[in-house]
Amino acid sequence: MLVFGFSAGLPFSLLVGTLNAWMGEAKIDLATIGIISWIGLAYAFKFLWSPLVDRTRLPVLGRLGRRRGWLIVCQLVLALTFLSLSMTDPALAIGTFAMVAVIGAFASATQDVVIDAWRIDVADETATVEILSSIYQMGFRIAALVGGALALVLSARISWPAVYMVMGIVMAATVIATLFAPDTARPAEELGFRELREPGAVHPKLRALGLAVVGLGWAWAIVTIANFMMRILSVQPGDPNPPKASEFTASTGPWIIAATVFLPALVATYFNWLRTNGRNVLAEAVPATSGTQRAADHAYSALLLPLADLVQRLRWGVIIALGIILTYRLTDSIWGPFAFPFYLTELQYSADEVAFASKVFGVFMTIAGIAIGGVLFVTLGRYPTLILGAMVAAATNLLYADLAAGAHYIDAFANTFGLSAMGVDPRMVRLMVAISGENIAGGLAGAAYVAYLSSIASKDYSAVQYALLSSLTLLVGSLGRGALGEMIETDGYVAVFHLTAALGGIAVVFCVLEWIRASWQNRRGTTAPELMPTSDAARVTEGDTAA
Incomplete structure (x- = not known):
């Protein structure tokens, strides 16, 4: 767990923070640095592909275990990312440099998904989730010092490419721990989310339609951001009308927020109304019978179920x-x-x-x-x-x-x-x-x-x-x-x-406004939402506290 915490923290530090110091010394303009920093959105969007990572068995490497195969792929991709960055000059090939960093960010975010799942899978009465989470934090903090402070100190004595080459070698070494790590077997039949298919739940076909609408909103947002990144990083010198980040943020930014936040909230509100009024709901339990249905339930639970519950309570x-x-x-x-x-x-x-x-x-x-x-x-x-x-x-x-x-x-x-x-x-x-x-x-x-x-x-x-x-x-x-x-x-x-x-x-x-709302709610005598258990909070806040 200590090594896995380090393995998660090192790319986060090198790609989200330290990389900007390198680009600053390479005289990359600050607008471009700001655009490249969008790679950090991979960590924000990682829950979108978590169902795929959780349920897909990798060919060949899948024999190593439910989680280890994915970990090895992510760690090797990250090692190659740092080695590739060390061989790319941001001043001469900023587009290639950014693309390599994007690949690394997605590999790092995916590794976070796998490590979080591994920690939950292998926890037992001796190595509890709380203990493993604390050790994970320790490894993450050590990596932050190595990828942050040590990398800066080394950059003053050797070149930035050499620093990232060293970090690539260090990242590759984490594969050794993965090869010796315990793992859990994949269940013969993975259960879906039962509450989504009990009587009174919104009909699965209608949920699938709502999920498709929300999924299209997220897909449009991600493609739009990626497309603008490629446009601005491929601008030729002397272009009379180059794309401007300020114009993109002002014109398209609100639509991205609407597509990824408010559209899912509206769909969730509609589904709550259907359940409250008993429309288009199941009359009897309909268990999931295929991997596609279970994956759809998983995706719904990640994108819409949290908002539906929040809207219902607040x-x-x-x-x-x-x-x-x-x-x-x-x-x-x-x-x-x-x-x-x-x-x-x-x-x-x-x-x-x-x-x-x-x-x-x-x-x-x-x-x-x-x-x-x-x-x-x-x-x-x-x-x-x-x-x-x-x-x-x-x-x-x-x-x-x-x-x-x-x-x-x-x-x-x-x-x-x-x-x-x-x-x-x-x-x-x-x-x-x-x-x-x-x-x-x-x-x-x-x-x-x-x-x-x-x-x-x-x-x-x-x-x-x-x-x-x-x-x-x-x-x-x-x-x-x-x-x-x-x-x-x-x-x-x-x-x-x-x-x-x-x-x-x-x-x-x-x-x-929230204090006023909560005070008004308490005066009415309604029950305030309960605190998340400490163990669950520790399980899902590592990225925030590390940042």
Whole structure:
């Protein structure tokens, strides 16, 4: 489990974070970096192909076990990805470079699906899911240090291609653990989702139609994003009318959100109405009799069942909940890919300084933020902590605005509290103050957000519901990165940080509305949704906490 946690964390760190530092040093424009960062959507969309991974037996490698065959494929593809990146110059072949990174991101996301399933499969009374989840986190954190801090330190001494070649070799070595790992046999007959075929459930044929509509919406969104990525990465020099990420985000972004969030919610609402009114529902149980029917049930449970349950319990309040989900971590996710270019290229910090400040010192500040969040939960309660988390996450963007403008306020803070008299380089003090503020706020906001998602997740559908909702968290921020990169190129970092701070205010408004809604609900005496069990929360939040 330790090695599998490392195997999951290394590509996440190298593809979502460190790759941007390489591209920044290669003088790739920030708009392009923002577009390439869309590869992180693979982690957000991974639940879409999880039924395929769960039910498909690979030829030849399938003999190794239900999960090990898939793991070996993913790990070898990732090793080849890093080796291929090491042989590609982003300054000369950015299209090829991006395509290799996309393949790696999909392999990494698929590996996450398999590892999550393996952990659940092999857990027993001795190696419980809780223990395995904790060990997974340890491996993931070690990988974050190797793929983040160590990679930056190595890049200052050897070339970036050499760094990724070393990481490719390290990734290939994880196959050894996979070959010796235990595995579980594939059941002779995998059961479907029984509650979908009991009396009173929506008729399977109608569910299939609704699933097709939602599937087409998701397919259109993914193809549209991929097509724009290819267009913008294949622009020839001197093109009089190149595609612009800002125009795509403004014109197509809202439709992508509508197709992937609001269309499924509307279909789920319609199905709830049918069940409530007894229309087009089963009069008797109709068990699934084929692999196609069971796969359709699995897909329905991943895409529509979580939303149907949420709409049924929250009713109109689901609009506020989706607003929080889409905007709460927006300020962090939208500018994250530009952090390394900002530190290394704009502010001219060394790789060693950034590695220490962001990947070592910053980790402790994040832990401090999580601890503060725990204290605030006890003293203030859930919703005040949620609101405060949104406020500080937005406000700390102003720290970076000050850092980009010369750090006048940060210097005043450091002088007031004697930080500048500790014998540390004043430039390093500025960086550490800014990173401390952001990471403490991020830890606090992250803890508050995970607790909120857990509070609205049903015990009956905890895993799939949490997985879907946490995936949607990344959607708006990811779509806005290309436009943000263009804005940095034209207006500079100071203006961008003021904008991201303002965007954070949207989440604050939604959080206040949710507190009002919850208070009104409690006054009416209705039952609040139950918290997800700790074991289930640990099972499905590794990607969020690691990020």
